[in-house]
Amino acid sequence: MQVVGYETDVARDSAESGADGAQTVETSGPIGGGLYVASGGSVEYVDASPGTELAFGLGERRCAGTVHDGDHVACDAADVPYCDDHSGVWVCARCTGTCLKDEMDCHETHAMYLAAFAPDVLKVGVTREWRLGTRLREQGADRAAHIRTFPNGRIAREVEAELAAGDDLVDRVRVPTKLDGFGRAVDEAAWEALLDRFDPIARFDFDYGLGLDDRPVAETMAAGTVRGWKGRVIVLDRGGSTYAVDARDLVGYELTDAVPERELQSSLGAFGG
Numbered sequence: 456m457q458v459v460g461y462e463t464d465v466a467r468d469s470a471e472s473g474a475d476g477a478q479t480v481e482t483s484g485p486i487g488g489g490l491y492v493a494s495g496g497s498v499e500y501v502d503a504s505p506g507t508e509l510a511f512g513l514g515e516r517r518c519a520g521t522v523h524d525g526d527h528v529a530c531d532a533a534d535v536p537y538c539d540d541h542s543g544v545w546v547c548a549r550c551t552g553t554c555l556k557d558e559m560d561c562h563e564t565h566a567m568y569l570a571a572f573a574p575d576v577l578k579v580g581v582t583r584e585w586r587l588g589t590r591l592r593e594q595g596a597d598r599a600a601h602i603r604t605f606p607n608g609r610i611a612r613e614v615e616a617e618l619a620a621g622d623d624l625v626d627r628v629r630v631p632t633k634l635d636g637f638g639r640a641v642d643e644a645a646w647e648a649l650l651d652r653f654d655p656i657a658r659f660d661f662d663y664g665l666g667l668d669d670r671p672v673a674e675t676m677a678a679g680t681v682r683g684w685k686g687r688v689i690v691l692d693r694g695g696s697t698y699a700v701d702a703r704d705l706v707g708y709e710l711t712d713a714v715p716e717r718e719l720q721s722s723l724g725a726f727g728g
Contacts, residue, residue, distance in 0.1 A: 456710045459519045460491035461702035463684050478657040485664035485683035493527035503681050511677040514709035536706035565611040571598035571646045572628055573636030579624045581611040591659055595633055595686025597641045599659035600650055630701050638667035665690050671697040675704045678714045
């Protein structure tokens with residue numbers, strides 16, 4: 456049984472108008488998710504919602520292959536999580552306004568957003584307007600604001616590239632950087648100072664319901680009680696400690712029934728306070 460994908464559930468939002476006229480959208484409470492596993496060509500969903508007890512060991516890891524029309528096509532390549540034949544790089548993610556496709560197809564309305572990741576990482580990004588809230592939760596943003604709307608992706612990417620060329624905004628945040636902010640608060644002064652430069656259309660406030668007092672330990676494992684998800688990171692409680700698992704790091708692994716009793720780093724004082 457091989458892990459071939461993962462999914463974070465979409466949460467329900469509540470919205471109200473703020474004092475500045477911008478809509479404020481709040482997400483609170485634990486968010487669920489799960490893993491897609493394949494065996495013998497068929498694909499099943501393993502629920503990993505909050506409270507679920509996962510009890511899998513990790514075996515060999517290889518390319519996760521591909522899923523086509525609901526069926527899994529296996530691959531024996533050693534490259535993980537995907538080999539060159541199955542990597543499926545999305546060229547739009549690299550776009551800065553000059554289309555990398557044979558023909559431009561991003562004619563939908565696009566939203567430009569700002570996102571804050573605790574404590575003080577500030578990001579600019581672009582997504583199709585209709586999936587803005589989902590995109591922000593996929594990234595595990597703590598705060599966000601919809602600042603502009605564009606008729607197509609090309610124009611949006613051009614402006615995004617201009618803003619990201621400055622000193623105070625990035626257009627990509629790696630998972631290790633996000634993990635460094637788990638259990639920490641957003642620098643509200645820096646966030647509000649950034650928003651003062653724009654006129655937000657809507658503001659987003661996310662609480663993933665993890666109840667973290669300290670940063671969890673980064674590990675790659677599939678055993679423990681699920682506390683919740685933040686972006687693609689699963690937070691697990693195991694043996695009195697709390698761990699953060701990047702779900703992408705599980706893709707390609709064979710799951711086994713034997714949970715190893717290996718020594719794990721304790722979360723108590725693991726980061727020196």
